Amino acid sequence: MSRPMVELRGIHKSFGPLEVLRGIDLTVLAGQVVVILGPSGSGKSTLLRSINHLEKVNRGYVRIDGELVGYRQVGGRLRELKEREVLRQRTHIGFVFQNFNLFPHLTVLENVVEAPVSAQGRPRREVTEQAVRLLDRVGLAEKSRSYPRQLSGGQQQRVAIARALALEPKVVLFDEPTSALDPELVGEVLDVMRDLARGGTTMIVVTHEVGFAREAADTVVFMDDGRIVEQGPPGQVLDDPQHERTRAFLAKVL
């Protein structure tokens, strides 16, 4: 049995009076692929963003590979970490955004090389070689000198995935990675993600692509109204949902 890579315990998060997450518990084992489904506004993206501390939670904690994210336990209390330390922790957590957020003034290669050099202090030569391999893996080796705006949406998202992988993270979080894409470009991004899943990358994916969940996920989590309604293997959750709300959601998207 492999070790837990991501542990979420009792996560609560409010934006003002609005309670977005109402107590989330989730464990993701090393090498597992977890797909989170749910209607919009159910708190999926907020959950993902609180895993790498882009959102501070009000209650509960996150552990990545045993290490608390954003806090240090000192006796009976949690002491907030300095920004520098949180930034270091984030290098273990890859994040792929819905609208890519590539740096438009840097070339594709510079986008991939930037963080490993400036955040991890690795030698540029070595990182560049690795970046070229990663770009080749997502099928964009010949685009390394292009600027992001010269690429299609699908290509940009594949670069964003390579950029996240360059940090050699322990887990990669995907926040609706195909929602901003034209339908005919969705496939190329999902292909890359499937390839990663097969390669043993630990992944948490928020998406509406039920097909991807069925093929690539080890666990499907269905969220609604800030809670996990049900979770289990894709065959169980997708084909034999126990909950009324899961059934209603699947009836709409399938």
Next chain:
Amino acid sequence: MTAVSDAPASGTRPAQDELRSLTVVPARHPWRWAASAVVAVLLAMALNALITNPAWEWHVVSQYLFYETVLRAVGVTLQLTVLGIVLGFALGTVLALMRLSRSPLLQAVSWGYVWLFRSVPLILQLLFWFNLALLYDRISFGIPFGPAFFDIGTQDLIGPLTAAALGLALHQAAYCAEIVRSGFLSVDQGQLEAATALGIPRRRQIRRILLPQAMRTIIPTAGNEIIGLVKGTSVVYIMAIPELFYQVQIIYARNGRVIALLLVAAIWYLALTTVLSIVQYYVERYYARGAVRVLAPTPWQRIRRALTTLAEARRQRREDHARLAAALDQEAPR
């Protein structure tokens, strides 16, 4: 005219193939020609008025344009501009970062600075700096509210030129702060989020991700400010600093050639701003990389391309003629 109107006159509609072989005559624009002619005449009149009227005293202008005191005055103007802009933008960037920081005190101080220095007229501020010695006759350096390590007479530390540069820079900083802040605000929030998610250190985020993208918004307004300052330095003439405008006044007060010397100053201001405008164009182009899919060609590239196309068109025409002549030669015997 000929080719198009001749064809239907023959009675039958030309077939598709024949249409393809007809010459294309571009549309005529008589009004455009007329307007161009009018403007050309007006331009010639203006030039004529400038050149032939002896009151402009062009020989005096050329005599004083590279006069030593004038050149030195241009140097002072440049010095004030550079100091004003460099210090102004340095302080302005700090003020912008303070305004965007999460500390309420830093925010308030930054806001207060901009409020104060934007509200008081520049000329008044300059006079305050010039007369600083009346307010504080000695300036000491040491521990705040504690002992001083050394102190120095205000007038020794801040001469008229320093006072002018300081005044211009502090005034400029208020505007620069807002320009830099607008640049930062124009960068998509997702950029910083991505940099944060990648764990890029804070200072590097600003230098490598935020600033280069903000520059696209900053440069055009900054260009305005710099050019404004080149001319704006002329207000320091009230402090009797030998910059360009003050110096030409001194000269024409002595020799009475008012117009010619004002013209000398105008030509120098024009020259300085022209250089700055060209520099701005290229700096803007540098920061546009990645923002547009294909960079527009520079004027030089455009001229070179136009010349090659022209040459190409000529060659093409010569070849067409040769081919036509050959075809006619072949048809002739029939």
